[in-house]
Amino acid sequence: MIADGLHDVPAGKVAMIVTHLEMRSRPRLRPGTLPEDVKLRRVTPDLEWYRDIFARVGALEWLWYGRLRLSDDALRGIITDPGVEIFTLAHDGQDEALLELDFREDGACELAYFGLTPALIGSGAGRALMNEAISRAWARDISRFHVHTCTIDSPQALPFYLRSGFSVTRQQVEIDDDPRVLGVLPETAGPHVPLLRP
Structure with missing residues (x-):
């Protein structure tokens, strides 16, 4: 039990509130279609592709770092597992989104990673991609x-998940450990999160 009141975050650490959400039945999909010049494609990723899209979607802006701390073998084991499906949105010859559905737990699907690069934010592609995720999961x-999402991720994430039917x-x-202190990410990553150097 955490006592009421303020608690210091140690130097070299990062603190966040993690919110877990779920849906127990398929919701009614909200209207949304992909822009004409954006195409969904399923990916069987190699490590270079995955780390690149992971960084461009979430790591540099929102301090996504869990997958960046994994060894090559550990990451390869996840992203090539038959129970994991990975998709992207291609725009002007460049992949600009990450959708990762994890079916490795019986009877469940985790929306493990979901996001767009700045190139697609505001285009409506996010809603269309979420509809695809919901349809494929159910x-x-x-x-x-x-x-799940957290307070160092995009402030748009939690309201978006709630509008999508998650509770x-x-x-x-x-x-x-702060990934910038560990050298996993550059010190310029996640500028909205204070860096407490040890």
Whole structure:
């Protein structure tokens, strides 16, 4: 139990509130179509492709870092697992989105990663991609579709998930090593999150 009041975040650490969300049945999809010059494609990624899109979608702006701390073998084991499906949106010959659906738990699907690069934000592609995620998840024999986000991620994420039909199930406080201090990300990453140097 965390006592009421303020608690210092140690130097070299980053603190966040993690919100867990889920849906227990397929929701009615909100209107949304891909722009004409944007195409959905499924990807069987190699490490270079995955790390590039991961960085451009979430790491440099929003401090996504968990996958960047994995060894080559550990990351390859996840992204090539038959229970994991990865999609992107191609625009002007460049991949500009990451949708990762994880079906490795029986009866469930985790929306493991979801996001767009700045090239597609505001185009309507996010809504269309979420509709694709929901449709693909509930096309399987599942009873739970879940995701989590946190306070260092885009402030648009939580309201977007709620509008998409997810409901909040719990919140947690997480403190972890700051990936910028570890050298996993440059010090310029996540400029909205204070860097507390040790």
